[in-house]
Amino acid sequence: MPLVEITDIHKSFGLVEVLKGVSLTLEKGEIAAVIGRSGSGKSTMLRCVNGLERVQSGRIVVDGLEVTAPATDLNVLRQRVGMVFQSYNLFPHLNVERNVMLALRKVRRMADAEARDIARAMVAKVGLADKLAAYPDELSGGQQQRVAIARSLAMQPTIMLFDEITSALDPELVGEVLKVLEELAREGMTMMLVTHEMNFAKNVADRVIFMHQGNVHEDGPARETLLEPRTPELGSFLSAVLH
Numbered sequence: 070m071p072l073v074e075i076t077d078i079h080k081s082f083g084l085v086e087v088l089k090g091v092s093l094t095l096e097k098g099e100i101a102a103v104i105g106r107s108g109s110g111k112s113t114m115l116r117c118v119n120g121l122e123r124v125q126s127g128r129i130v131v132d133g134l135e136v137t138a139p140a141t142d143l144n145v146l147r148q149r150v151g152m153v154f155q156s157y158n159l160f161p162h163l164n165v166e167r168n169v170m171l172a173l174r175k176v177r178r179m180a181d182a183e184a185r186d187i188a189r190a191m192v193a194k195v196g197l198a199d200k201l202a203a204y205p206d207e208l209s210g211g212q213q214q215r216v217a218i219a220r221s222l223a224m225q226p227t228i229m230l231f232d233e234i235t236s237a238l239d240p241e242l243v244g245e246v247l248k249v250l251e252e253l254a255r256e257g258m259t260m261m262l263v264t265h266e267m268n269f270a271k272n273v274a275d276r277v278i279f280m281h282q283g284n285v286h287e288d289g290p291a292r293e294t295l296l297e298p299r300t301p302e303l304g305s306f307l308s309a310v311l312h
């Protein structure tokens with residue numbers, strides 16, 4: 070059974086339909102890069118997968134949980150589906166360790182010592198073991214984004230969703246964040262990531278999903294899809310972002 074199964078989802082904001090029958094499946098351990106023009110529905114699709122947006126019709130099942138069923142507990146879902154955004158949203162008054170511990174304490178109701186152990190391991194994993202006591206405003210954007218990833222990983226999700234997590238960073242900080250994603254990839258984490266980093270998509274992702282006007286327009290092996298686009302829409306998108 071696939072880890073993510075999206076079947077014919079439709080999502081409108083008011084009269085504007087932004088997802089027009091999106092279907093895709095993702096196997097456990099697969100890494101899919103989601104690409105496409107601004108407004109094509111990439112973020113909306115990701116937000117539907119972890120229940121931040123409700124669809125009008127269609128079905129989404131993640132890790133056996135039916136996201137689109139009204140009775141599904143979205144808090145349970147979000148413990149299994151980690152999501153990281155362009156903005157890090159760390160709590161400014163908490164240090165790195167406390168930021169990463171917070172959900173473990175509040176959502177998992179974990180004891181302080183246990184939550185601290187997990188937080189330290191996750192912060193070390195993103196290469197910031199020496200920054201446990203630092204506050205967000207003492208960190209670079211790249212470091213803050215790595216803390217946001219650690220915070221999400223602390224919940225031990227079965228899949229991670231990343232929405233343009235390097236887009237707000239200065240170019241010299243992008244690499245350190247992508248390195249963390251590569252490490253997660255090596256460990257076999259299932260990931261869906263919206264990205265404009267085409268080299269990363271080509272080298273790390275298994276699949277590329279090209280969204281165009283609210284639909285999945287192409288979906289195939291990463292290299293092949295990026296090097297030999299089958300549709301003129303993907304061809305012109307790629308020449309616009311690569312030049």
Ligand SMILES: Nc1ncnc2c1ncn2[C@@H]1O[C@H](COP(=O)(O)OP(=O)(O)OP(=O)(O)O)[C@@H](O)[C@H]1O
Nearest residue numbers: 082083085087105106107108109110111112113114
């Ligand atoms: N909360 C909302 N209310 C109204 N319209 C929305 C809302 N969220 C998204 N939209 C619209 O839905 C469409 C798809 O938006 P979405 O953010 O999913 O695109 P995207 O592919 O992620 O674009 P970008 O590359 O700019 O991030 C856009 O036309 C956007 O204006």
Ligand SMILES: [Mg+2]
Nearest residue numbers: 111112113263
């Ligand atoms: Mg977006």
